[in-house]
Amino acid sequence: MSTELRFTIHDLELLPENGNRYEIIDGDLYVSTQPHWRHQLAAGRLFYALMSWNERERAGLALEAPGVIFAQDEAVAPDLVWISRERLARVLGDDGKLHAAPDLVVEVLSPGAANEERDREVKLKLYSRRGVREYWIADWRDATVQVYRRERTALRHVETLTAEDTLTSPLLPGFACAVASLKASPL
Helix, strand or coil: CCCCCCCCHHHHCCCCCCCCEEEEECCEEEEECCCCHHHHHHHHHHHHHHHHHHHHHCCEEEEECCCEEEECCEEECCCEEEEECCCHHHHECCCCCECCCCCEEEEECCCCHHHHHHHHHHHHHHHHHHCCCEEEEEECCCCEEEEEEEECCEEEEEEEECCCCEECCCCCCCCCEEHHHHCCCCC
16 A cells, blocks of 8 residues: 555645645646746737637637646646637536646756656656647747647657747647747847
8 A cells, every 4th residue: 555645636635725736647746936037028928919810710619727637646737728619618617617638738958857747748748648639849939839649659850950940739729829029139
């Protein structure tokens, strides 16, 4: 019998509302502080591009930092998600959270080894295991985006885009976002 402490979504209700982001992956608690303003700028620009595309296409729903509950011991808040119109009713819960894999998940990296490991390894495995169709890891510091797409049963790295590239996706026909915009100044 294991005596290892495992956090659940019920433990989240007991944590202080102090501006920290709390996530549980495989029963482990991950805590992160408020992100850098450039992180938020990059996330906002990606969200704007996704929303603008979605408004034209009416293909689904884009959300910023939604709660995603995969299981009692797996609850995360990715920076952005997109869910197709066909899957929307199956994903949205009455509690205002998502309860199945979004089609697309976007994480914008925060500085620090622990933050990068969480997004590049721990969350990649979680999203792969839970059926996310596409996963983007954006880095505002060097204007890159790592793109992972589902191949059979797992997410596989298909490309790393740089500031000279444009982010597109077969999941989102007609969507385009200049990767350079992730590093651009606010003015």
